[in-house]
Amino acid sequence: MYRVSGTMQIRVHIPSQTLELLDDAGVLQRRFVISTSKFGTGFEPGSHKTPTGEFQVESKWGAGAPLGEIFVGRVATGRFGREEDEADHVQTRILWLEGMDPENANTHGRYIYIHGTNAEGALGSAASHGCVRMSNKEVAELFELVQVGTRVWIENANDPYEA
Numbered sequence: 001m002y003r004v005s006g007t008m009q010i011r012v013h014i015p016s017q018t019l020e021l022l023d024d025a026g027v028l029q030r031r032f033v034i035s036t037s038k039f040g041t042g043f044e045p046g047s048h049k050t051p052t053g054e055f056q057v058e059s060k061w062g063a064g065a066p067l068g069e070i071f072v073g074r075v076a077t078g079r080f081g082r083e084e085d086e087a088d089h090v091q092t093r094i095l096w097l098e099g100m101d102p103e104n105a106n107t108h109g110r111y112i113y114i115h116g117t118n119a120e121g122a123l124g125s126a127a128s129h130g131c132v133r134m135s136n137k138e139v140a141e142l143f144e145l146v147q148v149g150t151r152v153w154i155e156n157a158n159d160p161y162e163a
Helices: 136-145
Strands: 009-013 018-022 028-033 053-061 069-072 075-080 090-099 113-116 132-134 151-155
Touching: 018 136, 028 136, 090 136, 113 136, 132 136
Parallel strands: 009 151, 113 132
Antiparallel strands: 009 018, 018 028, 053 090, 053 151, 069 075, 069 090, 090 113
């Protein structure tokens, strides 16, 4: 089992399509397979690109929702996504990101989330519309381990620990 400390950090590494949960000392606690944007990285509104840089979890949505429940406008719908759905559903839990750098300051207004997905089969490849997708089970786990204010870094470097 991993150690849950007071201050966790999240690092999203785009080249490997992984999300790492680190404790306050920077020690890896858990690694998850994810999916970032199929359109690449960027900051432009309407681009459906995943922004990079430093962020924080601005708010958390979906506490207690069943795994796979679809959210629209952060409101639970009572409907459940399926792998074969064409839509890019926001499911299970939402960690809404706020950009901390000048170039990604519009992230909150672009509705960039870490969330569950109906397209779990695409995890491990760039397939989202800008958000960071996770499996429904794992996003529920992550949701319980982090707090509002948790720092998030989204990196596109080959070495996830490059400066």
